[in-house]
Amino acid sequence: MVAGPEVHEVVVVGAGPAGIRAAVAARAAGAEVLVLDEAPRPGGQIYRQLPPEIRPRRRDPLGASRAKSLALLSDLRRAGASVRAGVEVWGVMPDRVLLAHEHGRAMVLQAGALVLAAGACDRPVAIPGWTLPGVVTAGGVTVLVKAQRVLPGRRVLLAGTGPLLLAAATALAHGGARVVGIAEAAPRRAVLGLLRRPGIVGQALEVAAALWRTPIWARHGLVRIEGTEEVERGIVARLDDAWRPVPGTERALDVDTIVLGYGLVPAPELADLAGCTLAYDAGRGGWIPVSDPERLMATSSPGVFVAGDGAGVAGADVAEAQGRLAGLGAALHVGGLGAAEAHERAAPALRALRAFAAFRRTLETMLAPRPGLYELAADDTIVCRCEEVSAGEIRVAVEEGARQVTEVRAVTRAGMGLCQGRMCVPSVAGLLARWAGVSPETAGRLPPRLPARPVPIPVLTDPVLESVAAPAMEAVRR
Amino acid sequence: MPHSRGVKTASRRIGAGVARGAPFRFTLDGEEVEAYPGEAIATALLAAGRRIARRTAHRGAPRGVFCAIGVCHDCRMVVDGEANVRTCLVAARAGMVIETQVGFGRAAGPAADGLRAEGPPSGTEPPRG
Numbered sequence: 001m002v003a004g005p006e007v008h009e010v011v012v013v014g015a016g017p018a019g020i021r022a023a024v025a026a027r028a029a030g031a032e033v034l035v036l037d038e039a040p041r042p043g044g045q046i047y048r049q050l051p052p053e054i055r056p057r058r059r060d061p062l063g064a065s066r067a068k069s070l071a072l073l074s075d076l077r078r079a080g081a082s083v084r085a086g087v088e089v090w091g092v093m094p095d096r097v098l099l100a101h102e103h104g105r106a107m108v109l110q111a112g113a114l115v116l117a118a119g120a121c122d123r124p125v126a127i128p129g130w131t132l133p134g135v136v137t138a139g140g141v142t143v144l145v146k147a148q149r150v151l152p153g154r155r156v157l158l159a160g161t162g163p164l165l166l167a168a169a170t171a172l173a174h175g176g177a178r179v180v181g182i183a184e185a186a187p188r189r190a191v192l193g194l195l196r197r198p199g200i201v202g203q204a205l206e207v208a209a210a211l212w213r214t215p216i217w218a219r220h221g222l223v224r225i226e227g228t229e230e231v232e233r234g235i236v237a238r239l240d241d242a243w244r245p246v247p248g249t250e251r252a253l254d255v256d257t258i259v260l261g262y263g264l265v266p267a268p269e270l271a272d273l274a275g276c277t278l279a280y281d282a283g284r285g286g287w288i289p290v291s292d293p294e295r296l297m298a299t300s301s302p303g304v305f306v307a308g309d310g311a312g313v314a315g316a317d318v319a320e321a322q323g324r325l326a327g328l329g330a331a332l333h334v335g336g337l338g339a340a341e342a343h344e345r346a347a348p349a350l351r352a353l354r355a356f357a358a359f360r361r362t363l364e365t366m367l368a369p370r371p372g373l374y375e376l377a378a379d380d381t382i383v384c385r386c387e388e389v390s391a392g393e394i395r396v397a398v399e400e401g402a403r404q405v406t407e408v409r410a411v412t413r414a415g416m417g418l419c420q421g422r423m424c425v426p427s428v429a430g431l432l433a434r435w436a437g438v439s440p441e442t443a444g445r446l447p448p449r450l451p452a453r454p455v456p457i458p459v460l461t462d463p464v465l466e467s468v469a470a471p472a473m474e475a476v477r478r
Numbered sequence: 479m480p481h482s483r484g485v486k487t488a489s490r491r492i493g494a495g496v497a498r499g500a501p502f503r504f505t506l507d508g509e510e511v512e513a514y515p516g517e518a519i520a521t522a523l524l525a526a527g528r529r530i531a532r533r534t535a536h537r538g539a540p541r542g543v544f545c546a547i548g549v550c551h552d553c554r555m556v557v558d559g560e561a562n563v564r565t566c567l568v569a570a571r572a573g574m575v576i577e578t579q580v581g582f583g584r585a586a587g588p589a590a591d592g593l594r595a596e597g598p599p600s601g602t603e604p605p606r607g
């Protein structure tokens with residue numbers, strides 16, 4: 001006889017700023033809380049900690065955001081939530097049953113209330129040459145430089161839009177890389193509009209100090225990457241309002257590394273599996289679970305709350321405020337506190353969210369991808385990195401009638417690989433718009449499937465799953 | 479390897495601001511690479527300027543670290559004989575045997591040459607970014 005699932009009052013998935021604030025708020029309301037994160041240490045991608053073996057010195061030019069992350073982490077420790085790092089959640093079943101594994105050992109957890117704070121990853125953009133070694137994402141380069149202290153190369157060109165691009169450039173400059181330039185698709189006034197973020201002054205000064213010699217080309221974008229075995233150069237051009245390159249403005253820059261930072265795409269798979277209604281929101285990164293701060297970040301699925309970039313990309317500070325609300329919502333759901341009390345405690349976080357409204361409008365205008373971005377792919381440009389499906393193959397599928405990303409996948413295999421479509425589906429949707437005028441809503445998304453992440457085979461055959469999840473496991477094995 | 483290029487000293491590690499432990503070594507396709515405690519395999523390889531993690535199954539195209547957070551799966555390599563290990567997520571350890579991965583799991587080193595006939599041709603087409 002196999003034991004049933006491990007039961008917890010509140011389970012928080014993701015220990016970034018949103019998840020940590022949710023855990024702290026739920027604990028403060030008296031709920032018992034378990035926090036799960038796939039990384040070895042809490043903090044999320046943005047506050048990813050150095051490994052313990054690499055110790056910061058007193059003067060550390062790359063440690064500027066450390067005060068914020070230390071405050072978060074110490075609040076988490078003091079809150080008395082159990083934190084299990086190194087746990088990957090790969091499924092959600094009805095009634096908030098979570099399927100997870102810890103280094104290949106399967107786990108089944110039952111949550112009274114569930115907070116999904118799974119974050120986001122960099123938007124994949126199929127630009128010619130983007131598969132060459134030496135092309136890295138803005139989020140990825142930030143992790144490499146700040147949390148691993150290594151440069152992916154020496155001469156770097158950055159291209160994309162939004163604050164993460166500047167953050168990545170700042171980290172690279174502090175780390176000693178030669179930042180050749182930053183091609184920012186948005187106009188200069190949008191870049192300056194980022195200064196509307198409350199509390200930005202210190203950070204803006206840091207960016208300005210690090211990048212004062214670095215050209216920032218507003219309304220410019222990368223049109224192609226060249227190289228044989230690795231990156232050798234990037235071609236940038238001026239962009240019009242639709243992000244289409246202006247003919248005759250191309251210029252080649254010899255670099256060994258190119259950073260792509262076209263914003264983030266939320267990871268909605270777990271919310272999708274949990275039965276939450278999703279909606280498409282281009283300015284917030286794409287498909288996101290529908291939620292409402294006034295309803296404490298509740299979704300359409302009872303007892304399931306969302307927060308952070310996974311609930312719509314808006315950055316770490318908004319994530320913290322949403323996390324507080326979601327934690328209160330979860331505590332309220334399990335009876336840890338009353339409705340009046342919960343809403344009273346929610347007031348400061350709701351005020352904080354209102355203070356970010358102007359900044360978020362700027363951000364959403366900057367980050368919503370424009371049509372020119374998906375017109376860069378040539379027929380031989382790889383779109384699906386895993387299955388090596390080219391834009392030309394997708395064009396043929398569209399010509400033959402495919403109108404949804406699932407139809408493109410069925411015909412071309414784009415989205416069938418190990419990344420489970422995370423690196424190609426946004427581009428496939430963009431190409432459907434390019435060649436058939438298909439709206440993102442019609443293009444749709446890949447349906448949620450178990451496992452939501454690739455897991456070691458022994459996890460799927462672990463007897464612990466049989467008692468609680470037999471029907472679903474049948475589906476997985478089919 | 480008889481003609482080993484040895485440990486690359488022109489490092490891309492960022493020295494300022496942190497203190498590292500004592501370095502150790504592992505091998506990449508038979509050549510020694512230096513790593514420091516706390517580094518992922520992919521990190522140590524980037525620091526050594528070795529950016530090609532694998533070659534794709536159909537086109538033989540080179541791939542390396544792209545997302546660095548375990549999502550894209552492009553930094554997959556053969557680690558101590560186990561294929562498809564995301565090297566951005568796994569810590570480097572002394573004496574590890576790392577191999578450039580070909581396709582879905584063969585190593586690219588000389589030992590794997592005999593296996594090439596079984597799989598799709600590799601390295602025969604120019605990389606098509």
